[in-house]
Amino acid sequence: MPRKEITSGNWAFAEAMRQIDPDVVAAYPITPSTDIIMKFAEFVANGKVETNFVTVESEHSAITACVTASAAGARVMTASSANGVALMHEIFPIAGCFRTPIVFGLVNRSVGAPINIHCDHSDSMGQRDLGWIHLYCEDAQEAYDSAIMAVRLSENNDVLTPVFVCQDGFITSHGFEPVEYLDDETVKNFVGEREPLNSLLDVDNPVSYGSFAMSEYYFEIKRQQIEANKKALELYDGIAKEYEAVSGRYYPMIDCYRTEDADHVIVIMSSASGAVKDVVDEMRDKGHKVGCLRIRMFRPFPKEAVAAALKGKKAVAVLDRCLSLGGTAPLVAEVRSALYASGEMIPTNSCIYGLGGRDFFPQYAEDIFMDLINGKISPEERYIGLLE
Amino acid sequence: MSDCKNWKEMKDVGKPKKWQDVPMGGIAYGASAENVETGQWRSIRPVWNEEECISCMLCWVQCPDRSITTDENGKVTGIDYFYCKGCGICAHVCPKKAIEMRPEADFA
Known part of the structure; x- marks a missing residue:
C-alpha cells in the first residue's frame, strides 16, 4: 500500500534510494544535498539497505568511485550540489562515454563565487553537454518518483547514460510537503535487477575500460552517445507510462499547463513553475489566454515536443535560473533553437530570475505575461527581481 | 548505439x-594486458647474461610489466620481449650487473 508522509525533497529522494537499495553509493556531502546522504547513511547504519556505502575524501573521488562501480556492473547512486558538482566535472564526460548508468540526486545550488548556498541552476547547467540525462523536478513528489524512473532509463541497455535528477536547493530539498511513497515491493519490482553489459566483473568475457581513441575513432564513439540520447528520448515515455501504471502519476518530458489554447506562454523549469501555474489560473479567470510550459527533461532536449507545444503562440517568455555569461541563457537558447528549426518565428523574451536563491514572486510572472500581452517584446535579456 | x-x-x-x-x-x-605487445615501445633492450645471474629475483620484483621469465623452480630464464618496454629498471637493480641495456638499433 502506498503511504503518505510530510517530508522534504531530500528525504523523499533518500527514501527512493532506500527502496531502490543500490549496490554502491559513493558520496561526499555538500549543502543542500547533504541531507540525502545523511538520511541514506542512517539507512545503512540501521541495516535498512545492503548497499556498499563508500565515504570518500572529495566529490571528485565520489563520482570516480561511482563510475568504476557502475562499470563493474553495480547499480549506483549518489548526490551532490554546486561546487561539489563542479569538482566532479572532469569525471562526468567519462561516465557519459563509458556508458555507466548512475542515478544522481542533484540538488541545484548556485556555483560560487560569491559563495552562496541557495538555489539556481548554474551547477547542473555547467554539466549540460557531457552526456548525462537531465531531469528537473517541480516538487518533492516528483524528485522521489524521478529517482525510481531514472534507474530504468539510465540502465536501459539501449541508453546506458547517467541521469541527473535535479531539484531546487532548499525550496524543494528542505521544504516539507506531502509525498506519497510506493510500497517497497512495488519499487523493487519496478526497478528490477540491473543486467549490465560489459561488466568488469564478468571474468569470462573480459573487457578493458578507458582505452585510447585518437582521431580514428573518438568521433564514432561520440556518435554512439548521440544515439543513446536519441534512444532516451524515444524510450522515456514508455517508462513514464509504466510508472504511471504502478503509481498513478505521469510525468511527461514536458509539462504543458493550459498551453493548448494559450496565446502567451511562460517556459520555465523546476519549482518556480508552481507559482507560474497559479498565476496562469488567476489570469485565465480574468480572461487572458496564458499557459505554462515546464521543461522537465532538459537533456536530451525534446525540441520537437517543445516546438509543437509552442506552435502558433503569439509570444513566449523563457525563464532561466542560470546565466550564460556573455552569451544566451541555456533554456532560452534551446527553446529559440527548437522554434527556429521548426520554422516557428515566435517572439521570445529571455528573462533571468532567481539567481543565488532570489525569490520569484507570482507578481513577477504576471508582469512577464503582461509584457507579452502588451507586445513588449525585445531581444535583450531581462532581469527579474534585480535591484535596478 | x-x-x-x-x-x-x-x-x-x-x-x-x-x-x-x-x-x-x-x-x-x-x-587484457596479456595480449598487448608493449614490447613495440622499446628503444633499448635488456640483454640477460645467464652466467652472471644468481636468480635473486630483484629484477622480477621490480619489473613494472611481466617481462622477466622464470622456470618452475623460480629461476630466471630470460626476458620476454613481447612485454618489455625497455625501461631498464632490471639492469639498474641487478646486483651482479647481469643485465646490459643495449640500443635496439644493434639488433635491427
Missing part, C-alpha cells in the same frame, strides 16, 4: 567501417 555490444560479436568484425562497428564507449573486448 554501437551494434557491437559484446566481445563475442567482435571476433570477426575486424577494423570498424562505420560508427556502429566501434565498441561502445571505446571498450576493448576480450582484451
Whole structure:
C-alpha cells in the first residue's frame, strides 16, 4: 500500500534510494544535498539497505568511485550540489562515454563565487553537454518518483547514460510537503535487477575500460552517445507510462499547463513553475489566454515536443535560473533553437530570475505575461527581481 | 548505439567501417594486458647474461610489466620481449650487473 508522509525533497529522494537499495553509493556531502546522504547513511547504519556505502575524501573521488562501480556492473547512486558538482566535472564526460548508468540526486545550488548556498541552476547547467540525462523536478513528489524512473532509463541497455535528477536547493530539498511513497515491493519490482553489459566483473568475457581513441575513432564513439540520447528520448515515455501504471502519476518530458489554447506562454523549469501555474489560473479567470510550459527533461532536449507545444503562440517568455555569461541563457537558447528549426518565428523574451536563491514572486510572472500581452517584446535579456 | 555490444560479436568484425562497428564507449573486448605487445615501445633492450645471474629475483620484483621469465623452480630464464618496454629498471637493480641495456638499433 502506498503511504503518505510530510517530508522534504531530500528525504523523499533518500527514501527512493532506500527502496531502490543500490549496490554502491559513493558520496561526499555538500549543502543542500547533504541531507540525502545523511538520511541514506542512517539507512545503512540501521541495516535498512545492503548497499556498499563508500565515504570518500572529495566529490571528485565520489563520482570516480561511482563510475568504476557502475562499470563493474553495480547499480549506483549518489548526490551532490554546486561546487561539489563542479569538482566532479572532469569525471562526468567519462561516465557519459563509458556508458555507466548512475542515478544522481542533484540538488541545484548556485556555483560560487560569491559563495552562496541557495538555489539556481548554474551547477547542473555547467554539466549540460557531457552526456548525462537531465531531469528537473517541480516538487518533492516528483524528485522521489524521478529517482525510481531514472534507474530504468539510465540502465536501459539501449541508453546506458547517467541521469541527473535535479531539484531546487532548499525550496524543494528542505521544504516539507506531502509525498506519497510506493510500497517497497512495488519499487523493487519496478526497478528490477540491473543486467549490465560489459561488466568488469564478468571474468569470462573480459573487457578493458578507458582505452585510447585518437582521431580514428573518438568521433564514432561520440556518435554512439548521440544515439543513446536519441534512444532516451524515444524510450522515456514508455517508462513514464509504466510508472504511471504502478503509481498513478505521469510525468511527461514536458509539462504543458493550459498551453493548448494559450496565446502567451511562460517556459520555465523546476519549482518556480508552481507559482507560474497559479498565476496562469488567476489570469485565465480574468480572461487572458496564458499557459505554462515546464521543461522537465532538459537533456536530451525534446525540441520537437517543445516546438509543437509552442506552435502558433503569439509570444513566449523563457525563464532561466542560470546565466550564460556573455552569451544566451541555456533554456532560452534551446527553446529559440527548437522554434527556429521548426520554422516557428515566435517572439521570445529571455528573462533571468532567481539567481543565488532570489525569490520569484507570482507578481513577477504576471508582469512577464503582461509584457507579452502588451507586445513588449525585445531581444535583450531581462532581469527579474534585480535591484535596478 | 554501437551494434557491437559484446566481445563475442567482435571476433570477426575486424577494423570498424562505420560508427556502429566501434565498441561502445571505446571498450576493448576480450582484451587484457596479456595480449598487448608493449614490447613495440622499446628503444633499448635488456640483454640477460645467464652466467652472471644468481636468480635473486630483484629484477622480477621490480619489473613494472611481466617481462622477466622464470622456470618452475623460480629461476630466471630470460626476458620476454613481447612485454618489455625497455625501461631498464632490471639492469639498474641487478646486483651482479647481469643485465646490459643495449640500443635496439644493434639488433635491427
